[in-house]
Amino acid sequence: xxxxxxxxxxxxxxxxxxxxxxxxxxxxxxxxxxxxxxxxxxxxxxxxxxxxxxxxxxxxxxxxxxxxxxxxxxxxxxxxxxxxxxxxxxxxxxxxxxxxxxxxxxxxxxxxxxxxxxxxxxxxxxxxxxxxxxxxxxxxxxxxxxxxxxxxxxxxxxxxxxxxxxxxxxxxxxxxxxxxxxxxxxxxxxxxxxxxxxxxxxxxxxxxxxxxxxxxxxxxxxxxxxxxxxxxxxxxxxxxxxxxxxxxxxxxxxxxxxxxxxxxxxxxxxxxxxxxxxxxxxxxxxxxxxxxxxxxxxxxxxxxxxxxxxxxxxxxxxxxxxxxxxxxxxxxxxxxxxxxxxxxxxxxxxxxxxxxxxxxxxxxxxxxxxxxxxxxxxxxxxxxxxxxxxxxxxxxxxxxxxxxxxxxxxxxxxxxxxxxxxxxxxxxxxxxxxxxxxxxxxxxxxxxxxxxxx
Ligand code: TYD
Ligand code: MG
Numbered sequence: 001x002x003x004x005x006x007x008x009x010x011x012x013x014x015x016x017x018x019x020x021x022x023x024x025x026x027x028x029x030x031x032x033x034x035x036x037x038x039x040x041x042x043x044x045x046x047x048x049x050x051x052x053x054x055x056x057x058x059x060x061x062x063x064x065x066x067x068x069x070x071x072x073x074x075x076x077x078x079x080x081x082x083x084x085x086x087x088x089x090x091x092x093x094x095x096x097x098x099x100x101x102x103x104x105x106x107x108x109x110x111x112x113x114x115x116x117x118x119x120x121x122x123x124x125x126x127x128x129x130x131x132x133x134x135x136x137x138x139x140x141x142x143x144x145x146x147x148x149x150x151x152x153x154x155x156x157x158x159x160x161x162x163x164x165x166x167x168x169x170x171x172x173x174x175x176x177x178x179x180x181x182x183x184x185x186x187x188x189x190x191x192x193x194x195x196x197x198x199x200x201x202x203x204x205x206x207x208x209x210x211x212x213x214x215x216x217x218x219x220x221x222x223x224x225x226x227x228x229x230x231x232x233x234x235x236x237x238x239x240x241x242x243x244x245x246x247x248x249x250x251x252x253x254x255x256x257x258x259x260x261x262x263x264x265x266x267x268x269x270x271x272x273x274x275x276x277x278x279x280x281x282x283x284x285x286x287x288x289x290x291x292x293x294x295x296x297x298x299x300x301x302x303x304x305x306x307x308x309x310x311x312x313x314x315x316x317x318x319x320x321x322x323x324x325x326x327x328x329x330x331x332x333x334x335x336x337x338x339x340x341x342x343x344x345x346x347x348x349x350x351x352x353x354x355x356x357x358x359x360x361x362x363x364x365x366x367x368x369x370x371x372x373x374x375x376x377x378x379x380x381x382x383x384x385x386x387x388x389x390x391x392x393x394x395x396x397x398x399x400x401x402x403x404x405x406x407x408x409x410x411x412x413x414x415x416x417x418x419x420x421x422x423x424x425x426x427x428x429x430x431x432x433x434x435x436x437x438x439x440x441x442x443x444x445x446x447x448x449x450x451x452x453x454x
Contacts, residue, residue, distance in 0.1 A: 009036045009189040011217070014227030027226075034221060036190045070256075071167070073112035077265055077274045078105075080302070081236060081249050083257015086113065086168065089207045090256065091200040093174075094249075095214045095225035096238035101247055102213050103127075104271050105238060106170050107136055109211075111144035118167040120145075121160075125152040125176030139271040152186065154179040154195050158202060166208055171199060173213040175222055187222040196228040229253065240267070241360030246281060247272065248361070251301070260364075261301030279306035279417050282359045289387045292379030296371035297390040297410035297422065298363055304406070304413035306390065308358040309368070311375035316352040327357030328372065329364065336373050336395060343399030344445045346377070367404035369395035370423065373444060374451065381452050386421065390414040393425040399444040401425035411436055423447065 008017040010033050015026035023030050070085030079085045082092070096102050103126070110120045124132050129150040136142055147164070151157050154177050161169055171177065177195035178186040185191065196212060203210040212232065214225025229235050235253040240246065249263040264275040275281050283295065283306055292311040297304060309328070316322065325333050333355055340346045355372065357363055370393035378385055385391070392410055394402040404410075408430040411422055415436050422432070426440035441447045 007036050008033050009227075011189050011219075011221065011223045012226060014189060014193070014223070034188070036184060036188060071113060071116055071118055073109050074116060075109060075112055075263075075274060076276070077263030078109055078112075078249065081251050081257075081261045081263040082234065083251075083254050083261070086118075086209055087233070087256045088167070088209060089203055090209050090234060091203050091232040092209070092211045092234040092236065093214055093225055093228055093232045094211060094236045094238060095216055097216050100238050100240050101265075101267055101272060102215075102238050103172055104135070104139070104267070105247075105249070105265070106172060106211060106213060107132070107141065107146075108139060108271055110146045110168070110170055111136070111139075111141040113168055114145040119147075119164075120168045120170070121147045121149060121164060121166045122170045122172065123149045123151055123157055124172050125150070126173060152176045152178060154198060158198065161202060161206070161208065165206065168209045168211070169199075169203075170211045171213060173215055174199075174225070174228060175215055175217070185221075189223040189227050192223040192227055193231075196231050200231050239360075239362075244360050246275060246359070250362075258301050262303075262305075279304070279413060282307045282361055283417065285358065289384040291382045291384045292375055293358075294371045294375040294378060294385055295390045295414075295419065296363070296368045297392050297414045298365055298368060299406050299409065304409045305361075306413060306417055306419075307361045307363060309363075309371050309375040310356045310358055311372075311379040312352075312354040313348070313376060313379040314352050316350055321348070321350060322352040322354070324352075324354045326355070327360065327362050328355055328368065332366070332369070333372065335397070336369060336376065339395055339397060339399050339444060340373060340376065340448075343443070344448045346380070346448065348376070348380070351380070365404075366394040367392050369393060370401065370425075370441075370444075370447065373447070374423070377448060377452055383452055385451065388418070388420045389423060390419050390421075391423045393423070393428075393441070395444055401427075401441055401443055401447070403428040408433075411438075423451070 008020050010024035012029040012032040013027035020033055024032050070087055072079045072085040110122045114120045129148045132148050174192055174196055175187045178191050182190050182194045199210050217224050233255040237250050239248045245267050247265045251259050251261045253259055264278040265272040266275050294309050297306055337348050371391040374391050394404055403425045407428045411432050415433050421437035423439045426442045432438045
């Protein structure tokens with residue numbers, strides 16, 4: 001017999017630990033570990049019951065290859081991030097900071113899905129029905145055929161769902177739900193997990209799609225959305241910058257579509273509106289010919305998106321020079337600085353380096369390497385690149401440029417936005433649109449020589 005041990009759980013990532021500590025070594029978060037009641041081994045065990053002792057040929061388990069039928073909301077920015085619409089009986093998590101606009105997005109989505117013929121229930125555990133209805137009215141959705149419920153007791157919610165049998169249920173938020181089968185406070189890791197587990201199980205069994213809203217929290221007592229990420233099919237995060245009106249819905253996991261797709265919205269007085277051309281939005285504040293600013297022609301999911309990299313390079317007042325990055329990977333920046341130094345003889349020693357993606361976008365493509373290098377050089381030399389030029393290409397440790405995917409799409413998007421030339425790897429495939437100039441570059445040293453005469 002095993003002694004019943006205490007369980008300590010990280011409320012940020014859900015990792016279990018045998019003892020308390022100030023920092024979770026699974027995710028690195030501080031003050032996030034809390035003591036939790038052990039999870040019941042409830043419904044999970046029974047699932048295998050029917051198959052126990054019987055052999056199931058694997059072929060029999062195969063599902064047909066046909067793609068699942070999806071429902072479109074008509075909000076293209078949302079449908080695309082979902083992988084082409086909402087899949088029946090799917091479980092989706094929408095995470096994000098408080099106040100970013102999750103409830104607004106999902107109320108609008110519910111209204112659209114209802115308009116497309118789905119029966120929808122929106123369950124709010126945060127606001128009274130009257131409040132939700134007022135918000136709906138303010139959004140011009142007063143007549144939408146969405147049923148509203150203000151409830152936090154999971155047992156009651158499941159009973160309602162079982163009689164109503166909706167096509168889609170939205171739970172806003174999962175942290176407010178509680179079930180009496182778990183002896184822990186609402187919002188704790190075990191409550192959030194078991195509520196999510198029951199809702200996802202319901203979705204699969206009853207063929208109802210469920211969307212869970214999860215707040216990103218900073219307090220250790222409330223579980224963050226990450227603790228349910230592994231239970232759902234699709235994980236979306238709704239992001240935005242303070243002081244910016246636009247919001248990015250980003251797929252970070254999707255069993256039914258590409259995991260790097262983004263949808264772009266703008267928060268207005270009348271709710272969220274779709275931004276069909278994000279490149280124009282991200283470049284809207286651009287100054288002509290600013291040293292340190294370089295436009296990168298990127299691909300986000302299935303769509304080209306232009307963004308501006310901005311670099312500032314200045315003598316460091318301290319012996320330890322700063323490297324500050326927003327919107328790009330800091331270890332990738334370190335690599336590019338090292339390649340510039342080792343392969344092109346351009347040192348950044350004693351210089352502070354700040355790198356930023358304009359407008360709060362986050363870029364993760366290695367295809368941005370050359371644009372980052374160009375921004376750093378442009379800032380260091382105080383020399384602007386031609387204002388009609390976009391830049392892309394991956395840099396290898398040897399300093400060689402590697403071609404990247406979707407060259408033609410990147411060039412077409414650049415031309416659409418008024419650019420007329422691109423610096424790109426010389427082995428790129430595909431051809432440039434008519435009237436668009438290319439400057440194929442073999443390696444970083446050649447690029448430095450051509451653009452900055454170094
Ligand atoms: P909300 O959807 O409540 O955020 P979340 O559910 O993620 O906490 O939206 C919060 C903010 O959005 C709020 O500060 C006001 C703003 N907002 C608008 O600017 N326009 C609108 O039409 C609505 C409904 C909200
Ligand atoms: Mg909300």
